[in-house]
Amino acid sequence: MQKLSRRQRERQTREAEIIMAAEKIFYQKGYDDASMDEIAKEAEFTKKTLYQYFINKEDLYFAVACKGYQTVFDYLLAAVQQENNGFEQIRRFIFAYYQFYMDFPHTFRLLKFCPFIKKDGEENAHCRKAEEIKASMVQFLVETIEKGKKDGSIRKDLGSKLSAYSMIYFTIGFFYRLSEFGPSFHNDPVLIQEEFIRFALELLSNTLAPVKAGTG
Template identity: 45%
Template structure:
């Protein structure tokens, strides 16, 4: 049963409207070019209202990218159902990553920018939420690798967490570069972009496959 009051629902809806506006401003103006004033204007709220929900621009940025990572996690959990063993599930995770990148390119670009944010301020609630959701993603990957080791479909001679973080780094880096210069690169070398993506995804997954 929905136990939320009308006031609580209105608060959540308003917060969602602000996050939507912030994502649009960050996408069009970049992180450095965005301001709380521009976000308030886009959301059609006063700056005072924005500050009632978010401490500053950093806080809003983390709320935007946390929602993006939450969406990626949902894609992981949805697509993983199609795998019958650990290796197949790893392939599903790669496909989910690509599907998210294809469906939400602007959000993905904001998510990959997070490493450039340098803040010496006290960690806010939104940053804490961001940290929690980004910790769940590697856990999903590690769980699949462990399952593959147990069922014999994934190599047992690799360290699970090292492999997890390497796969995350390589996949994020590949799609980030693709978003920055993908068409220029593939056109220059007369490559079909779809085939190029699938080749690289299969190449990475194949490094995990058991040779037995």
């Protein structure tokens, strides 16, 4: 690996500091209400300096989103290493997202803005990178489902890509809903949130399992 020059290292450090400051402001204010002035103040740089590193607020948000998506993906990849067959890896993947939701609530909230960001003109490099990371997660799930079909732990009649997208949408949507309303969303004092979450995720993952003879 080529050694970075001092100027390159300084640029990387400044960029990381700006992203960290933006992450804090976006979390506190939301995307629409956050301003480049506030981010510059938090980072202790001038606004002019911010524009030397990022085209606009949208570009800076997607730089923050890239960091968040990579955190999610690394978290999920680490979890599946503990299992061998495809079904158990998918199950670990789903439950690892639950753990991410619990461990990184600020990052989870920031990523919720992503589908609603109005893009100005052509997609910038950070936006493309965020999409690439998301596509890598989908592809990983597709390959894991294919693996499960081959080892017999996942139903062979399911479309791998359709199943992968369904797993992602159901899981993320479930936690988005939960984050909005919290423990009060079900209005049932008997229903314990953690038990409900675990039951729901087990129910979701079990849709991939082969149907046993005599239970269909």
